[in-house]
Amino acid sequence: MVSDETALLLDDVRKSFGAVRALAGVTLRVGRGERLGLVGHNGAGKSTLMHVLAGVLKPDGGTISADGGRQVADYDTAAAGRLGVRCVFQELSLCPNLTVGENARVLHPGLRGWGWRKRAEGLILEQLDAIFPGHGIDPKTIVADLSLGRRQMVEIARAFTVTDTPIRLVILDEPTSSLDATAAEQLLSYLHRANLGGVASVFISHILPEVLSAAERVVVMREGRIVLDGRASELTRRIIVRSMGAADEELSEAESSARVTDTTADRPRQVLATPLAATGGMELSACRGDIVGLAGLAGHGQSTMLIRLFDAWGKRDPATQVAAPVALVPGDRQSDGVFPLWSISRNISVRSLGSLRRFGLIDPGREKDLAATWRERIGIRTPDMDNGILSLSGGNQQKALFARALASEAGIILMDDPMRGVDISTKAEVYRFIRAEAERGRTFLWYSTEMEELFHCDRVYVFHQGRIVAHLHRGQMTEAAILRASYADASGEVA
Amino acid sequence: MTAASLNARGPARFDAVRLLRMLLPAIALSLMLAVIFSQQPRAMSYVGLTLLLNLAVPVILATLSQLCIIAINDLDLSIGSFVGLCACIAATLLKDTPLLGVAALVAAVGVYGLVGALIHWRALPSIVVTLGLSFIWMGLAVLILPTPGGRAPEFLTTVMKWKPAFVPLPILYAVILGLGMHLLMRSSLGTILRGAGGNPKALANAGWSLLRARVTLYLMAGTLGALSGLALVGLTTSGDANMALRYTLLSIAGVILGGGEFTGGRVNPVGAVLGAMTLTLAGSFLTFMHIPPDWQIGAQGAILIIVLALRAVLNRAEER
Amino acid sequence: MITNDLPSPADVAPARRTLVLPVWVWPLLAAAVVLAMTLIYSGGRGAADIMSAAVTFSALFVIVGLGQMLVITSGPGNVDLSIPAAISLAGAIAMKVMDGSNGMIVAGLAAALGAAMALGVANYLLIRLLRIPPIIATLSSALIVQSIAIAYGRGLKIKPPPAFADFCTGRTLGVSNLALVAAVLTAIVLLVLARTVYGRTLLALGQNQRAARLAGTPVSRARLTTSVVSAGFAGLCGVLLAGFSGGSSLNMGEEYLLASIAVTVIGGTSVAGGRAEPLGIWGAALLLFLIVTMLNTFGLSAGVRLIATGVIIVTVIAIGGGRKAA
Amino acid sequence: ADTSSKKIALSNNYAGNSWRQAMLKSWGTVTSKAVADKVVADASAFTTAENQATEQAAQIQNLILQGYDAIVVNAASPTALNGAVKEACDAGVTVVSFDGIVTEPCAWRVAVDFRKMGEIQVDYLAQRYPQGGNLLEIRGLAGVFVDDEIHKGIEDGVKKHTNFKIVSSVHGDWTQEVAQKAVAGVLPTLPEIRGVVTQGGDGYGAAQAFKGAGRPVPTIIMGNRQDELLWWKEQKDANGYETMSVSIAPGVGTLAFWVAQQILDGKDVPKDLIVPFLSVEQGNLEERLNQTEKGGVTNVEYSLSDAQAVIGGKK
Ligand SMILES: Nc1ncnc2c1ncn2[C@@H]1O[C@H](COP(=O)(O)OP(=O)(O)OP(=O)(O)O)[C@@H](O)[C@H]1O
């Protein structure tokens, strides 16, 4: 039911976070009552674009207009609200300490005065019933008490509640990531009905069949740009994956750089993690000198597995055996990695303090040497290693975190999607480095959301909903195979 | 679906633990009362309950004030001296020049709001700002009332010494305050204020001003603190700058005991009222237990530890 | 990646050339200003004597402040409110064990420090095992210790052994021995923070506990050490104070409750954790002492003095504390 | 009337200094004998965890509930307990306050004339130094009644003896260490000091501060503590140092106990009783010092007959 009327128009929207260019000039039109699907790899800029659309982020450049080209100045959350733009954010934005009904109130300034609670609860219940019949959610429950899936249902239903302003557009950023198949089905069929009522929707998901059935038009984003825009009926899964995936020639290059021999058998085993009772799935093991990739969609248990291994060193845990000291390279620099008050040199040495001691005290000379060595080896671009770590660009900060782990005595290096914000040339350096270190006997466990990185691994475990659903050896590792295993859905399609 | 059936069993167990945790202050309170009654049956009367609990009224008000601050993930170390200051204002200015007294109280509450704004604008740690503020309140109180004295205005004594039929006054006030705050926090405005502590980002995304939420809560805290000072003066009939310093700790402990948490906007007004009464009674409880004088101080610490440790145990049970 | 993520020139620009004064200099400057105002009022009388008294008395605050600083540095919400109790208990134990005899000085010192450090362990267990918030845990343990101190010492003021009293009130090369002890401790703490695994762990922990854990530093051990050292320093202060003032008394720790926090924070240590400024404590302790002296010299009333103290704390925080947000 | 079935409680707000410890100890010795002799049935002591009027008010209310016939109070505040005291009186409980007295008219007061205590310090100095001179005043805890009273007394004295001048007044918070610090801080800015007027207990600290600053030690009015008296004795033996000491005997609590017992006995006791403060002079210094426990405070415990004398003398 695509109408020619424009609900909202984004024109040449640009947005950068420091050195990371999240949106490199995006122009996107959403028609009145149109169902738009948005896909792209992790970090392609989908969420950023939707944040701009919801008024949460101010773009660095570009305009937003509504109602036939009328440009909206000072587009912010309030303006978006007035226009009837609603958003189900990727990270849940309910207040966990409030009840379901109270969370509906948060979205509607008009819900107050006598009996507001009844009205709010009625409103959200009505929507829940409309979208997810048989949901079994009591609007008086506190959100923190709901399972993740039900929270997601509440958040979706909340976005469709109406008090005074009619809804123009609902943005759903990976709404099905924590819904079970039935609920996802219910949502898709509701979107069809809603759009008949003139409500436009933007549906973001990594589950391609879902997108293809939910949307009339599909837009593919890659590296902050729109690389494909077409009618859903004319697109296939293959075309979409191709447009958002790594180019074929890059793949072959990666493959050629990789080691061909695979002599796992005669090397001592360093890591063995058997599935925890509740989760099921395959076991994970790695030997000396292995580079093992952990693949799958973001948030399907890869980081949890790495933390489990990290904590297991030095402990007797039959389910998780780790035979050598471990070091971790975090990907989320801000919350897991960088010590912002410290110099680059201190940030690197913190994992190796024990060995830098002389007469019980950390020797500044050795610390300096260590920093100098790694500045050289991994190429950290700074005039002085005593500068604050935040003076580095994101990619170089990440290199410092690599240096921290590699400089240590650890025999096992855990990498938690460590290439975020790292530029292409640096990546190449780091890949070579990892390969060299593996040859010297170190074991790498490497979680990555970027497809081409996985091709630098000897083997790949694919994760889905906390379980390992596939184990692919070098010969079996193709983009298609990995994607198929990652997108393993209710149909039970497991490699 | 397996997921659904798992979920169905989950909340039921959680609820039992949560219920126990919510009832903890009530249980502690009834236990102490039971021990006191068995030691001294005559405490189980209208007069007895009035005497046991009437000094809990200002503590309850101070605790609710602290609750407002904790609701937005801050902490107020100045509430004790603020209550003292308001008591001094009530016993002097409010008695002698009512207009000036009211103006002074309003100004003091206004300063609370400004401090909230300052904390928000500069992203300051509330602990240190309110620590400094406590010196200022204390200094002002000593300036207003250099030596204990003054007299409570008649209306305050009347309000605090009133003997309603059937229900002892402190219990009546506790119910009114508990219910009132409960309703306020459940109101459409209170919902937003608690939401600001629960998920500030979500609230900002929905177009609410966090600054306004914080200032509102600080103003509410100031008002409740001022009321606490007035209630205190009504009971003691005169003012003293050092009178309520202990309320700072009592109020924090009361909120936590009542099921509140330092972060996440999780506060429970009814629980806090019960917590405040429990803590007030803890002191009395020891008087009835005939603890040797040397250990009377330490026993207070031990009671605090026991009750809070119990809460931690229940919390952990809930996490599982 | 198509986007070019090479560091832009701005990112790798050389360190700013503008002269930035270390944080710890500010309280020292403020102290100097206050001293100057006092001297202007007194017509320049007694500058050297005021300074010498200030250094002597500040020393005790510095010792306690160093411990509190380590606790505060271990992250937001961490604070030790049992310091006054540790001071009183350690003072009482030391004086009773020494019982005025020079031969027992070492035994008394050991007993007092042992008791204080046991309190530190108890605090750690309350906070970590029972998960009681540090504020309430340390306050509760303080109440219990206060009872112990009363039952143990009965408030009797036993004189310190002459040799110990002489040491505490004496001077070496014109500098009071207390100040020398505090200076040595400050140097040790500076060294520990900069050059030991514990020190680095503590600073990392305070900046980001999760990152510190993932960087493989011994986080729990550092927390325990911090708790014990804070109580131990408070105990040492108690013993020295008893020696300095002719015996211990039950209430001699009271003024250190808020003062220990105030000197730490005014000295530039971050309440958010991760940044410790041992040298700033000296400036802040001198500042607080000199403010009292100034206000006493001016003949200002107690009320005004309290207000001045509060205004200083709020001002220092509002200027220094908001830097992170800016 | 027979008081052997009567119960008397001590309500105490603070136990954190030597004076209060001595008070509690005296109370214990005297009342346990009285209970053993069947003069009264019970005489327990109760101390609040914090030195706070609110806590003490609650404590008094509990004591009413526990059925005590009389409550002897050392009050945290002269006025902030009035509400609780009035409730006690209304419940028929006899309330006797001492040291920290309460102003509620229904209660009895065994009071020390704090104002007088301040005044006679200046009187003594005026008699020693007719030519006058500069005084340093060490005050107590700001905002507390006793501190204000003694301070007023000292001001009275200075008004009377106009050739004396208070050149500085510092707050020692009734803590020797704080007093010593405050004095050491201002001392360098002060001119020559003739005398130091105190609130008791800070003499030794002040002497240490003068010694530390290398200044001649003036005439410091002493308090009640053994270390002060000992220091005075040492100075007296060494160089004939002369001064005086004024203080309240912690045993005044036992006097209040006997007063309460007499009231319960049905005796007619006036509401305001004045106890003499304890003063030590150059002459009886040695004698006093010998009676004082090492590290404690000078004390007098009162007997029934002392109480009767005080009550009688008043009539
Ligand atoms: N607040 C932020 N600060 C810094 N960088 C950010 C921020 N938000 C996003 N980015 C970066 O911008 C880029 C685009 O992120 P965005 O969240 O839009 O990706 P996405 O397409 O939604 O990915 P996903 O599928 O993982 O949700 C990423 O490189 C991300 O790291």
Ligand SMILES: Nc1ncnc2c1ncn2[C@@H]1O[C@H](COP(=O)(O)OP(=O)(O)OP(=O)(O)O)[C@@H](O)[C@H]1O
């Ligand atoms: N902190 C306090 N709070 C309330 N009253 C106090 C306090 N300190 C002293 N007093 C009161 O001061 C009076 C006498 O105290 P004084 O200073 O003589 O005690 P002290 O013997 O010096 O004890 P210490 O030296 O241990 O403080 C008494 O009325 C006592 O109750």
Ligand SMILES: [Mg+2]
């Ligand atoms: Mg996204």
Ligand SMILES: [Mg+2]
């Ligand atoms: Mg004293």
